[in-house]
Amino acid sequence: xxxxxxxxxxxxxxxxxxxxxxxxxxxxxxxxxxxxxxxxxxxxxxxxxxxxxxxxxxxxxxxxxxxxxxxxxxxxxxxxxxxxxxxxxxxxxxxxxxxxxxxxxxxxxxxxxxxxxxxxxxxxxxxxxxxxxxxxxxxxxxxxxxxxxxxxxxxxxxxxxxxxxxxxxxxxxxxxxxxxxxxxxxxxxxxxxxxxxxxxxxxxxxxxxxxxxxxxxxxxxxxxxxxxxxxxxxxxxxxxxxxxxxxxxxxxxxxxxxx
Amino acid sequence: xxxxxxxxxxxxxxxxxxxxxxxxxxxxxxxxxxxxxxxxxxxxxxxxxxxxxxxxxxxxxxxxxxxxxxxxxxxxxxxxxxxxxxxxxxxxxxxxxxxxxxxxxxxxxxxxxxxxxxxxxxxxxxxxxxxxxxxxxxxxxxxxxxxxxxxxxxxxxxxxxxxxxxxxxxxxxxxxxxxxxxxxxxxxxxxxxxxxxxxxxxxxxxxxxxxxxxxxxxxxxxxxxxxxxxxxxxxxxxxxxxxxxxxxxxxxxxxxxxxxxxxxxxxxxxxxxxxxxxxxxxxxxxxxxxxxxxxxxxxxxxxxxx
Numbered sequence: 339x340x341x342x343x344x345x346x347x348x349x350x351x352x353x354x355x356x357x358x359x360x361x362x363x364x365x366x367x368x369x370x371x372x373x374x375x376x377x378x379x380x381x382x383x384x385x386x387x388x389x390x391x392x393x394x395x396x397x398x399x400x401x402x403x404x405x406x407x408x409x410x411x412x413x414x415x416x417x418x419x420x421x422x423x424x425x426x427x428x429x430x431x432x433x434x435x436x437x438x439x440x441x442x443x444x445x446x447x448x449x450x451x452x453x454x455x456x457x458x459x460x461x462x463x464x465x466x467x468x469x470x471x472x473x474x475x476x477x478x479x480x481x482x483x484x485x486x487x488x489x490x491x492x493x494x495x496x497x498x499x500x501x502x503x504x505x506x507x508x509x510x511x512x513x514x515x516x517x518x519x520x521x522x523x524x525x526x527x528x529x530x531x532x533x534x535x536x537x538x539x540x541x542x543x544x545x546x547x548x549x550x551x552x553x554x555x556x557x558x559x560x561x562x563x564x565x566x567x568x569x570x571x572x573x574x575x576x577x578x579x580x581x582x583x584x585x586x587x588x589x590x591x592x593x594x595x596x597x
Numbered sequence: 598x599x600x601x602x603x604x605x606x607x608x609x610x611x612x613x614x615x616x617x618x619x620x621x622x623x624x625x626x627x628x629x630x631x632x633x634x635x636x637x638x639x640x641x642x643x644x645x646x647x648x649x650x651x652x653x654x655x656x657x658x659x660x661x662x663x664x665x666x667x668x669x670x671x672x673x674x675x676x677x678x679x680x681x682x683x684x685x686x687x688x689x690x691x692x693x694x695x696x697x698x699x700x701x702x703x704x705x706x707x708x709x710x711x712x713x714x715x716x717x718x719x720x721x722x723x724x725x726x727x728x729x730x731x732x733x734x735x736x737x738x739x740x741x742x743x744x745x746x747x748x749x750x751x752x753x754x755x756x757x758x759x760x761x762x763x764x765x766x767x768x769x770x771x772x773x774x775x776x777x778x779x780x781x782x783x784x785x786x787x788x789x790x791x792x793x794x795x796x797x798x799x800x801x802x803x804x805x806x807x808x809x810x811x812x813x814x815x816x817x818x819x820x821x822x823x824x825x826x827x828x829x830x831x832x833x834x835x836x837x838x839x840x841x842x843x844x845x846x847x848x849x850x851x852x853x854x855x856x857x858x859x860x861x862x863x864x865x866x867x868x869x870x871x872x873x874x875x876x877x878x879x880x881x882x883x884x885x886x887x888x889x890x891x892x893x894x895x896x897x898x899x900x901x902x903x
Binding site: 355595 | 645648649650651669671672674676677678680681682683684686687695696698699700701740743747
């Protein structure tokens with residue numbers, strides 16, 4: 339437990355000194371706030387673009403607050419995920435690559451504490467960044483577009499947060515398996531996108547897949563039917579995270595250094 | 598004396614390549630042993646297995662503390678890798694403190710020891726600076742401090758001075774001189790001179806096998822042979838004469854290159870008399886004539902090239 343605290347403190351310090359605690363939450367906040375603002379001013383933006391034929395009018399159904407929130411979440415699924423993977427990809431492999439791990443692991447340290455500290459700091463970074471961004475999106479949506487149903491927004495946010503946690507856990511697992519940073523980013527991002535794409539194509543077969551989480555979050559907001567398999571997807575995702583963690587612990591133990 | 602470290606039949610295979618081939622040795626408590634060998638002999642692999650970073654394919658490594666073998670060696674060893682890498686964003690003091698706490702010191706002990714060791718390795722003034730700005734020698738010294746902060750029974754160092762400039766090398770060697778009075782030290786090197794300077798035991802390994810091991814003094818006595826080293830002038834008479842000395846009866850082995858020769862002989866006195874007389878008869882001009890004993894360096898070269 340003491341070692342976990344030591345490792346965790348070190349991870350936090352590292353994220354602070356490398357400004358991850360600054361730029362990741364900022365990017366998430368920006369992504370969240372942009373959607374309602376852009377939606378609100380879309381007619382003005384189109385007008386000032388000025389290259390529309392004379393006499394043409396576009397009538398846009400003003401979207402509801404819930405719809406804007408749903409669009410924000412899809413933003414997170416592309417750019418947000420990318421930022422996430424990029425900021426986490428070398429968390430485990432970096433120390434092995436540089437050689438610091440040789441010094442750390444020749445000391446009587448627990449591999450579980452070491453990996454758990456990485457996990458906890460990853461979860462904290464994701465949670466803080468996402469909550470900040472989502473809250474920003476919610477606030478601006480409520481101000482500029484219209485009210486959002488609180489219960490639905492919270493539920494959607496929680497489901498989406500779980501999806502981000504899942505993607506973060508996947509990245510750390512891949513980071514414990516591979517060494518090259520580009521490979522880690524490619525594999526984790528690819529796997530996460532594939533999971534959510536596959537669900538989009540054949541939802542009936544993959545109702546319990548973690549890839550269903552982002553879509554489920556959006557359906558909460560849009561109040562559409564067909565949101566089956568919520569509990570299943572929830573359970574499977576948490577199970578996957580536990581398995582990823584166990585896998586990373588044993589990989590860290592097995593591949594202590596690159597020699 | 599009971600051995601502190603006992604290694605039996607240690608083997609490491611990477612796929613089909615066997616890097617360490619069943620080596621056995623022991624290190625007595627309080628001694629200083631050097632693992633000596635050319636590049637690629639398997640030194641780093643052996644050291645990594647001893648430090649617990651690599652799993653041996655076969656064989657056993659036993660560390661005895663208080664007469665009993667321990668299950669987990671890590672609390673009792675201090676390890677310094679070949680190229681110590683730190684977190685560049687940490688200061689030297691922070692890293693040492695972190696290493697101490699990871700090794701099991703309490704927060705207070707760690708803070709106390711950090712101060713002591715920073716002074717001991719001469720980084721007292723640089724403790725607050727980020728490690729990213731340290732020189733190679735400073736990193737090596739910080740590495741030594743982190744390996745020693747928890748008072749290990751056995752200090753394992755992988756090529757501690759190979760990458761340093763002469764000044765840094767002297768710093769680290771004199772530090773090691775001091776440390777070895779309190780701790781058992783095992784270190785690897787490909788420079789014989791470093792081993793001679795601080796060690797009393799040597800283990801020469803070559804291509805993953807032990808070629809020679811034992812007490813340094815003992816080896817020096819046992820393997821030293823009488824040697825005559827000569828250098829003659831550049832003119833033809835001298836050179837021709839030098840080229841022919843290898844055929845003399847008292848010469849056991851001759852290495853002749855240009856104007857220099859090194860002869861291993863049976864009896865130095867007899868050999869030098871005869872050589873001198875012969876040289877005078879042939880009007881040879883000497884630049885240098887030296888009789889003595891073969892050094893460990895010669896032995897090392899012989900073992901390495903054999």
